[in-house]
Amino acid sequence: MRRSSRPWTAPTRAWRAWKEEANLTDPDDSAYKPLHNRCHTVMPGGLDPETRGDAITRLGKWAELGFRPTWHSPRRGLATSSKRAGNDRKVITKQGGWVEKSAAVEGYFEEDDGWEENALVKVL
Template identity: 40%
Template sequence: MAAAERTEGPHCSCVDRHGRVAPPIFRHGRPIGDPTGRITPQGAAQVVERAGGNAELPGFWSGHSLRCGFATAARQASHDLIAIGRHGGWKDGSKVLLGYFEDTDTWEENPLHGTGL
């Protein structure tokens, strides 16, 4: 951003294939995407899909993977479920939020681990 002499505006902006911060995009004189140049949810999804494919990671990668990754990482860091939900836009007590948590280490996360049983 400093190289583009931008000191304000969106943090996540569109960047072209040459590494330049892209200006707002217009089609037929009408702005498309976000008029401030902010990356759109669709743009973020494309970045995740391409990165997953280019890295040849197993599974299906989408923009939604960012929500799953956030929820799982926050839970692993022992953050409060209400705080995780509020930050991610889920309602307090949302059962849907629980579906976003992925099992990463089934032994360490096992409720019997450390109980002596």
Template identity: 50%
Template sequence: MPSGGPQLESVGDVITRAGERAGTEIRFTGHSPRRGLATSSRVKGHVQIVVAKQGGWAPHSKVLAGSLEIADQWEDNALAGML
């Protein structure tokens, strides 16, 4: 990142303050959009290793695997097309 640009910590601070000002019950942090990136990328069909590389995770990260949410439990169903 070029010098003088935003630091990673400051981005997280901005997100947290915005959530507090909005009065949300959930405390948003810099981790929130990163997790959203991972889930949205997976929904679009990108493989985990590509998501990891572009999101800054290790290639077979257990943390990344734990960050992947089920976006639609009916469409994203392990049994879909098997019966």
């Protein structure tokens, strides 16, 4: 992956800057933190799901993605990526905040696109 020459467009740099600014030291703490509406300082706690969803939808519109992302979009991506990486259900449900025996988590797995495991990948 090529590094961006502009710090504001580099995801890794942005994440590290946010992690430092929000003082994210606990891996189980929320990465989505509220900002004080006047001082713009990071506040403790996490954002509620509705606020997270609104932010993700606004950013998707701003980025002109061509589809409407919601709060479920990153959860779906997390579940799918974790499953493809070979993690077991217990790890996936913990990462995504589902109850371990949840039937709902199955709906978050994207179907395989048919190319990563396709027998013809190395032939073509």
